[in-house]
Amino acid sequence: MTTHTEALPVVVIGAGPAGLAAASHLVERDIAPLVLEAGPAAGSAVREWGHVRLFSTWSELVDPAAEKLLAPTGWTAPDGSTYPSGADWAEKYLQPLADVLGDKVRYGAQVTGVSRLGRDRIVDADREQQPFTISILNADGTEQRITARAVIDASGTWSTPSPIGGDGLPALGEKAAAARISYRIPDLKDPAVRARYAGKRTAVIGSGASAFTALAYLASLAEETPGTHAVWILRRGISGSTFGGGTADQLPARGALGLAAKAAVDNGRADAVTGFRTTAVERDGDRLVLVAEDGRRLDPVDEVIVLTGLRPDLSFLSELRLGLDERLQAPTELAPLIDPNQHSCGTVYPHGVNELSHPEKGVYLVGMKSYGRAPTFLAMTGYEQVRSIAAALAGDQEAAERVELTLPETGVCGGAGLFDDPTAAQDNAGGGCCAAPTTLQIGVGAPAQSGGC
Numbered sequence: 001m002t003t004h005t006e007a008l009p010v011v012v013i014g015a016g017p018a019g020l021a022a023a024s025h026l027v028e029r030d031i032a033p034l035v036l037e038a039g040p041a042a043g044s045a046v047r048e049w050g051h052v053r054l055f056s057t058w059s060e061l062v063d064p065a066a067e068k069l070l071a072p073t074g075w076t077a078p079d080g081s082t083y084p085s086g087a088d089w090a091e092k093y094l095q096p097l098a099d100v101l102g103d104k105v106r107y108g109a110q111v112t113g114v115s116r117l118g119r120d121r122i123v124d125a126d127r128e129q130q131p132f133t134i135s136i137l138n139a140d141g142t143e144q145r146i147t148a149r150a151v152i153d154a155s156g157t158w159s160t161p162s163p164i165g166g167d168g169l170p171a172l173g174e175k176a177a178a179a180r181i182s183y184r185i186p187d188l189k190d191p192a193v194r195a196r197y198a199g200k201r202t203a204v205i206g207s208g209a210s211a212f213t214a215l216a217y218l219a220s221l222a223e224e225t226p227g228t229h230a231v232w233i234l235r236r237g238i239s240g241s242t243f244g245g246g247t248a249d250q251l252p253a254r255g256a257l258g259l260a261a262k263a264a265v266d267n268g269r270a271d272a273v274t275g276f277r278t279t280a281v282e283r284d285g286d287r288l289v290l291v292a293e294d295g296r297r298l299d300p301v302d303e304v305i306v307l308t309g310l311r312p313d314l315s316f317l318s319e320l321r322l323g324l325d326e327r328l329q330a331p332t333e334l335a336p337l338i339d340p341n342q343h344s345c346g347t348v349y350p351h352g353v354n355e356l357s358h359p360e361k362g363v364y365l366v367g368m369k370s371y372g373r374a375p376t377f378l379a380m381t382g383y384e385q386v387r388s389i390a391a392a393l394a395g396d397q398e399a400a401e402r403v404e405l406t407l408p409e410t411g412v413c414g415g416a417g418l419f420d421d422p423t424a425a426q427d428n429a430g431g432g433c434c435a436a437p438t439t440l441q442i443g444v445g446a447p448a449q450s451g452g453c
């Protein structure tokens with residue numbers, strides 16, 4: 001890379017928790033970041049699920065470099081033992097952090113393409129000497145190009161939810177039935193959303209933390225509004241691990257989500273339908289009928305909530321030479337560590353620049369997006385990722401390869417793991433792993449010494 005290129009900023013895509021943490025670590029390293037955020041504020045994606053309470057405490061949600069940057073402003077961290085909502089996370093931490101970063105964060109700037117300046121994907125000549133070129137669509141409709149020495153893509157996966165179809169494609173009729181289908185956990189405090197589900201029969205598809213949350217919300221609505229009922233659709237069968245780690249989960253609030261879903265089934269607020277791989281959504285008057293690959297047809301429902309996971313949007317990275325796992329769409333080196341088909345717990349160790357590098361040098365996928373379709377991402381993992389990458393960009397290889405992280409592990413290890421049924425991998429939108437927090441200080445590439453798993 002030329003000196004000229006090194007004078008350019010590191011572009012960070014997305015002002016979510018991972019992107020803002022990346023910017024904080026870069027500032028700490030005297031490297032100029034430029035954060036490009038499509039939405040109007042910091043944490044635009046988090047704000048969209050602002051009504052959901054996180055299962056992590058504040059102590060697990062604030063990046064150390066960000067905290068240092070915030071400290072001189074008089075900012076004090078919220079009580080580390082309490083659980084924020086998404087809205088709290090955005091308003092009490094992400095926005096103040098973005099405000100400190102000031103003009104290093106640009107809103108209404110949607111990245112629509114990333115390439116090497118003057119070099120499309122197939123051109124080798126002097127490729128690594130060229131800066132990156134980033135194509136931006138501004139909120140006012142104008143287009144712009146900027147150049148960067150490196151690109152950290154922290155754009156998350158929130159805007160690309162997986163569809164209903166058991167084969168990963170939209171089910172037949174899914175698009176036509178869009179008015180009756182939601183891909184979000186309902187905000188029942190919103191009167192319009194409440195009215196949509198009150199007294200109605202709603203299918204909830206998925207088996208991760210998001211589906212658990214939706215089932216718990218609908219069960220509480222059923223207590224107030226007779227006739228409210230949920231039909232919980234799982235692509236796999238129910239086993240000991242279906243409801244997550246329960247009381248053994250070291251993130252107790254995450255364990256509680258599974259228990260709330262179990263209670264909804266046990267007390268008759270929700271019927272569980274297992275092994276149901278939806279292939280079609282048919283109309284029955286105003287209602288919808290879900291049809292499975294095996295020919296089963298469910299009784300009609302009024303609404304469908306789809307929580308079958310999130311996917312990375314790789315479309316704007318198509319001119320880059322990424323090394324991605326063919327199944328998870330996560331960086332090749334990272335994928336084996338997080339593959340829900342292989343691992344039930346304790347096997348995801350803290351990782352950094354080595355696991356997150358691509359054939360195209362200087363580009364990194366971090367945060368939620370780095371996990372591709374794997375459902376177990378935690379914010380603290382992302383903070384460690386960007387610390388390591390910023391160190392590498394600063395030429396501090398020793399710090400880049402040293403990993404320090406307190407990583408919760410699962411209490412559902414031994415016997416059937418959370419994802420032992422391979423079909424679970426695709427409909428689990430946020431299960432995960434967790435045991436007593438273990439402070440790790442290990443080299444990148446070394447497996448964590450996880451107790452009890």
Ligand SMILES: Cc1cc2nc3c(=O)[nH]c(=O)nc-3n(C[C@H](O)[C@H](O)[C@H](O)COP(=O)(O)OP(=O)(O)OC[C@H]3O[C@@H](n4cnc5c(N)ncnc54)[C@H](O)[C@@H]3O)c2cc1C
Nearest residue numbers: 014016017018038045054055056111155156367368378379
């Ligand atoms: C309901 C829910 C609950 C969760 N609870 C927890 C929890 O308790 N604990 C935990 O550790 N993790 C939790 N997570 C997982 C994860 O920590 C969060 O999703 C977190 O927000 C991921 O941060 P991120 O910065 O990677 O992505 P995001 O928060 O999704 O941020 C990405 C940002 O990029 C922007 N963007 C997207 N595309 C573009 C583009 N093309 N150009 C410019 N900007 C773009 C978006 O507007 C957004 O602001 C939860 C996730 C969900 C969905």
